[in-house]
Amino acid sequence: MSTTTIDRLRDTELSYRATLAGGALSVFLLIALLGLAFPGSIWGNFLAILTSRSTLSSALRLSVPITFAALGGIFSEKAGVVNIGLEGLLIISAFTAVITTAVVGPEMTVLGLPAIWIGFFAGILSSVLFSALFAVVCIRFKADQIIAGLAVWLIALGLAPFAATVYYGGVNTDNLGTTLGTWTIPVLSDIPFFGAFFDADPAVYMMLVAVPASWYVLNRTAFGRHVRASGENPKALDTVGVDVSRVRYAGVLLSGFLAGIGGSALSLGLGQFVGNNQTMVNGKGFIAIVAYLFGNYNPIGAFGASFLFAGLEAAQIRLQQVPGYAIPDSLIQTIPYVTVLVVLALVGRTRIPEAAGEHYDTGDDNR
Amino acid sequence: MSTAVHLDEITKRFPGVVANDDVDLTVERGTVHALLGENGAGKTTLMNILYGLYEPTEGTVHVDGEPRDFDSPADAIDAGIGMIHQHFMLVDPMTVAENIVLGNEPRKWFGTTVDRERARQEVIDLSNRYGFDVNPDDAIEDVSVGVQQRVEILKALYRGADILILDEPTAVLTPQEVEELFRVFEELTAQGKTIIFISHKLGEAMHAADDITVLRDGKNVGTVKADETSNEELAELMVGREVLLEPKAEPQEPGDEVLAVQHLSAEDNRGIPAVSDVSFDIREGEVFGIAGVDGNGQSQLVEAITGLRTPTGGAISYKGRDITGASRRSRIADGMAYIPEDRHERGLVMDFDLVQNGILGSQHSPTFAADGRINWSDARDHAERIIDEYDVRPPHADADAESFSGGNQQKFIVGREFEREPDLVVATHPTRGVDIGAMEFIHERLLDLRAEGKAVLLVSSKLDEVQGLSDRLGVMHDGELMDIVDPRNTTEEEIGLLMAGERPDADATDAEPPVGDAK
Numbered sequence: 001m002s003t004t005t006i007d008r009l010r011d012t013e014l015s016y017r018a019t020l021a022g023g024a025l026s027v028f029l030l031i032a033l034l035g036l037a038f039p040g041s042i043w044g045n046f047l048a049i050l051t052s053r054s055t056l057s058s059a060l061r062l063s064v065p066i067t068f069a070a071l072g073g074i075f076s077e078k079a080g081v082v083n084i085g086l087e088g089l090l091i092i093s094a095f096t097a098v099i100t101t102a103v104v105g106p107e108m109t110v111l112g113l114p115a116i117w118i119g120f121f122a123g124i125l126s127s128v129l130f131s132a133l134f135a136v137v138c139i140r141f142k143a144d145q146i147i148a149g150l151a152v153w154l155i156a157l158g159l160a161p162f163a164a165t166v167y168y169g170g171v172n173t174d175n176l177g178t179t180l181g182t183w184t185i186p187v188l189s190d191i192p193f194f195g196a197f198f199d200a201d202p203a204v205y206m207m208l209v210a211v212p213a214s215w216y217v218l219n220r221t222a223f224g225r226h227v228r229a230s231g232e233n234p235k236a237l238d239t240v241g242v243d244v245s246r247v248r249y250a251g252v253l254l255s256g257f258l259a260g261i262g263g264s265a266l267s268l269g270l271g272q273f274v275g276n277n278q279t280m281v282n283g284k285g286f287i288a289i290v291a292y293l294f295g296n297y298n299p300i301g302a303f304g305a306s307f308l309f310a311g312l313e314a315a316q317i318r319l320q321q322v323p324g325y326a327i328p329d330s331l332i333q334t335i336p337y338v339t340v341l342v343v344l345a346l347v348g349r350t351r352i353p354e355a356a357g358e359h360y361d362t363g364d365d366n367r
Numbered sequence: 368m369s370t371a372v373h374l375d376e377i378t379k380r381f382p383g384v385v386a387n388d389d390v391d392l393t394v395e396r397g398t399v400h401a402l403l404g405e406n407g408a409g410k411t412t413l414m415n416i417l418y419g420l421y422e423p424t425e426g427t428v429h430v431d432g433e434p435r436d437f438d439s440p441a442d443a444i445d446a447g448i449g450m451i452h453q454h455f456m457l458v459d460p461m462t463v464a465e466n467i468v469l470g471n472e473p474r475k476w477f478g479t480t481v482d483r484e485r486a487r488q489e490v491i492d493l494s495n496r497y498g499f500d501v502n503p504d505d506a507i508e509d510v511s512v513g514v515q516q517r518v519e520i521l522k523a524l525y526r527g528a529d530i531l532i533l534d535e536p537t538a539v540l541t542p543q544e545v546e547e548l549f550r551v552f553e554e555l556t557a558q559g560k561t562i563i564f565i566s567h568k569l570g571e572a573m574h575a576a577d578d579i580t581v582l583r584d585g586k587n588v589g590t591v592k593a594d595e596t597s598n599e600e601l602a603e604l605m606v607g608r609e610v611l612l613e614p615k616a617e618p619q620e621p622g623d624e625v626l627a628v629q630h631l632s633a634e635d636n637r638g639i640p641a642v643s644d645v646s647f648d649i650r651e652g653e654v655f656g657i658a659g660v661d662g663n664g665q666s667q668l669v670e671a672i673t674g675l676r677t678p679t680g681g682a683i684s685y686k687g688r689d690i691t692g693a694s695r696r697s698r699i700a701d702g703m704a705y706i707p708e709d710r711h712e713r714g715l716v717m718d719f720d721l722v723q724n725g726i727l728g729s730q731h732s733p734t735f736a737a738d739g740r741i742n743w744s745d746a747r748d749h750a751e752r753i754i755d756e757y758d759v760r761p762p763h764a765d766a767d768a769e770s771f772s773g774g775n776q777q778k779f780i781v782g783r784e785f786e787r788e789p790d791l792v793v794a795t796h797p798t799r800g801v802d803i804g805a806m807e808f809i810h811e812r813l814l815d816l817r818a819e820g821k822a823v824l825l826v827s828s829k830l831d832e833v834q835g836l837s838d839r840l841g842v843m844h845d846g847e848l849m850d851i852v853d854p855r856n857t858t859e860e861e862i863g864l865l866m867a868g869e870r871p872d873a874d875a876t877d878a879e880p881p882v883g884d885a886k
Binding site for chain 2: 220221222225226228229232233235236237239240241242351354
């Protein structure tokens with residue numbers, strides 16, 4: 001194909017993107033305009049909700065598990081292993097974080113570390129171990145990544161409520177009576193609206209660090225380049241003397257680590273693990289996949305998408321508190337999936353790593 | 368002059384096969400050495416041994432006079448050997464510079480971060496030193512195949528290679544890019560680098576190499592100086608007997624029109640226009656060739672003609688009837704034979720034996736299925752006839768298709784299609800991957816069909832093949848039929864320019880005329 005055809009293709013994609021962004025912006029402006037014009041109407045309520053600090057605050061909090069899982073998914077898939085088990089990693093870390101804290105004793109400190117933080121790290125560890133299992137099955141034993149990923153989800157989905165039942169006699173854990181709490185930065189937290197960034201859950205700060213850090217690792221370090229090469233053309237990486245399996249293991253373990261932070265933060269932010277139905281994770285791991293696809297495997301973009309989805313969720317929760325018009329929860333929850341359909345089908349700009357989902361053989365076997 | 372590489376009595380056995388049999392090879396420093404041979408002659412195996420991918424069963428590898436024992440390519444790279452594989456090992460979305468330094472990135476800030484500025488500068492310095500024209504910031508997916516190959520060479524040089532091995536480096540290049548590559552060879556050898564390249568094309572070896580070693584059946588059958596040998600001598604060394612090198616089609620008056628393609632357009636699988644407004648016709652007793660670099664719409668054009676792809680515009684008529692919407696089955700029944708470009712994908716069912724493969728496409732025909740059931744003993748006779756006439760080896764009709772070598776699979780497909788007694792043969796890359804002996808045979812059979820008054824559409828990226836066999840030659844570039852030329856009165860350079868998208872008369876205007884210009 002000639003370069004002119006490629007250029008033409010890019011132009012149409014660009015215009016699609018511009019249309020999409022412009023469309024979103026004009027919807028927002030329309031709401032703002034209507035809200036200012038008719039302060040008492042639904043639009044006025046909308047505007048009030050969208051510009052309120054507490055909405056921003058809860059959007060940030062809600063975006064934590066999605067963003068961390070999405071960052072994890074990026075590292076894994078960029079390295080060539082499609083990690084569809086993110087949901088399971090969130091579940092297992094959310095549960096382990098709470099149960100560990102409970103076993104240590106919520107009020108205890110060990111070596112100066114409060115129990116809740118021990119639980120936090122235990123959650124991360126459980127997710128890393130789970131992803132290690134997934135990695136071995138996929139990389140060493142060349143299992144189908146989608147099936148192995150689903151297995152991770154289903155195992156976690158069964159295991160966590162089961163263990164809760166064994167320990168507590170019900171699928172939900174008891175409330176710890178304590179949470180990660182909030183870290184408030186003096187002065188900065190007094191800023192109207194944006195002060196929400198400085199009066200937040202510790203995990204929110206971690207997220208705000210992890211997003212640019214992930215971008216940096218992926219784009220500016222040798223490791224990041226190896227990860228990208230491993231997912232695009234593993235043979236190219238192998239022939240220059242870099243061990244593809246090692247890079248892929250690292251990518252998957254990193255996804256376990258990041259998803260673990262998200263899961264621990266999710267349950268410890270509430271102080272409880274809820275094991276009903278889809279558990280408290282409730283599809284966040286799958287929304288994370290949507291988020292990084294929407295963000296085209298860019299950590300910043302993935303955060304933007306996660307934040308958008310979380311923001312809609314937060315707005316929806318707040319909207320339910322306004323008497324008169326309750327928007328069904330389940331309708332809002334379809335938004336990420338509708339978005340990904342639009343993004344993947346219509347825009348088609350998401351560039352999936354060439355070798356994602358494919359096993360890599362060094363060819364050593366036939367020696 | 369000192370010896371850069373000396374392979375001493377190398378033997379490599381795979382289970383059941385001797386790929387290299389007691390091969391000696393000596394390559395002088397600062398020279399270009401061609402390793403010539405038919406497919407399966409053991410060229411690539413020998414080079415994989417030198418590059419540390421295989422360990423020799425017997426024999427030793429000497430580099431710069433030292434005996435070496437390579438466990439992996441990493442060892443070979445350390446010894447200053449770089450290999451450019453036939454399929455490029457590049458990461459498409461990454462830039463030229465990123466690809467060149469991949470795995471050996473210069474670092475800064477205590478090794479945490481890639482020093483991109485230094486990497487870029489090193490790449491620029493390196494390409495200036497050898498006179499390469501590459502932009503370090505271009506993404507690989509945006510640059511031409513010729514540039515990608517130069518990136519591969521730079522990659523090896525960046526790792527300190529003094530000895531470069533290139534596996535079939537010209538297979539994917541236009542004639543101009545081949546010339547460019549050979550200039551690169553000269554520049555590299557002038558600076559003391561040693562080049563070994565694998566080829567099965569005589570002309571290239573004669574043109575670019577200082578010394579030529581010919582392998583046949585895993586043995587070194589002779590090393591000659593390029594300026595002391597002839598094409599005929601090399602061909603004889605390669606095949607082991609005298610061969611007719613240049614297919615020559617005797618002029619012949621064509622008959623009635625068999626196929627007419629009018630303003631045909633088609634898209635590829637991604638919905639991107641791949642064929643735009645192509646018109647030509649083929650007459651009885653005529654070979655119509657289509658030349659072009661792979662991926663310029665030839666595949667989609669052929670698929671539209673054979674009924675495997677629905678055209679987006681235009682019409683196809685065959686033997687005077689419009690068949691634009693006709694099914695594949697009716698086209699086969701109407702005497703349209705098809706040698707597909709990808710024998711694994713379309714030519715054969717790999718886990719069927721040759722008896723079953725032999726009746727593919729004829730499974731409905733009364734010859735084999737008169738009463739609705741396949742007559743397997745007829746099918747077996749048919750397969751055995753093809754095996755016999757087209758010299759398919761080993762001659763086992765019951766063996767699965769996948770157990771045959773590529774060249775033998777190809778011979779079987781060619782045989783099956785020619786035995787249909789077709790009125791039109793659509794042959795895409797009919798000699799891809801077959802050795803010179805089989806190539807000669809397939810060429811002769813194509814010319815026989817022509818002499819019998821059949822029409823042939825021949826698509827090939829081998830310019831000498833289409834040029835030698837065709838009565839008229841269409842050149843495709845970016846989905847358009849640039850021009851239809853008389854191959855006997857057109858030079859390779861002129862065709863090469865058309866392949867690159869340049870019309871000789873379009874000097875003042877853009878190389879690509881506005882869409883609709885030709886209508």
